[in-house]
């Protein structure tokens with residue numbers, strides 16, 4: 001069955017990154033509360049800056065330094081605000097789709113020496129279980145013509161293109177690298193094809 005979404009409510013949210021309209025969607029695939037944060041007029045526009053952000057409770061809410069999510073969220077909203085128009089889709093796909101419980105278990109495995117990919121596999125999951133159908137439906141419903149995707153992950157570009165979204169450009173979103181996230185980011189570059197500049201080995 002083809003997935004469907006419904007734009008249930010739109011409301012104005014002033015933030016430290018400027019003012020956005022929050023769209024709440026229901027959908028036919030899961031019970032999750034996926035939302036889009038929209039700035040300015042995006043309907044009929046080309047090269048709309050779009051961030052498809054996957055939920056990360058630890059990074060986005062608690063400010064965890066194990067990953068780059070919280071900083072990326074701030075950077076993306078700033079960028080969209082400065083551009084004057086754009087969309088941040090907040091997908092409730094915690095832990096690359098495996099959920100918070102499993103992600104926290106994966107963190108413990110990483111503290112025992114596994115990397116972020118092998119920890120998922122040890123828990124019986126794929127390295128990345130996210131799906132982007134709902135994100136594509138949201139962009140269609142906002143009547144965005146083509147996008148500049150804010151990401152370091154080329155797989156996201158492939159997935160959105162496969163779903164019929166015209167991705168004209170990629171906007172990198174590189175955060176600070178420090179001791180707590182160095183190994184994690186290195187694994188994303190080496191095993192998940194992320195495009196990130198890593199510090200030279202001394």
Ligand SMILES: Nc1nc2c(ncn2[C@@H]2O[C@H](COP(=O)(O)OP(=O)(O)OP(=O)(O)O)[C@@H](O)[C@H]2O)c(=O)[nH]1
Pocket residue numbers: 052053054055056057067068069072093094095096097098102103106107116120150151152153156173188194
């Ligand atoms: N399973 C698992 N999920 C993680 C881990 N660290 C972060 N995440 C989740 O990963 C998701 C973000 O994915 P990332 O791989 O950081 O980045 P991305 O979204 O693929 O790529 P960008 O667009 O460049 O940010 C969020 O849902 C986080 O909760 C981890 O060690 N294990």
Ligand SMILES: [Zn+2]
Pocket residue numbers: 056058059060067068069070
């Ligand atoms: Zn994170």
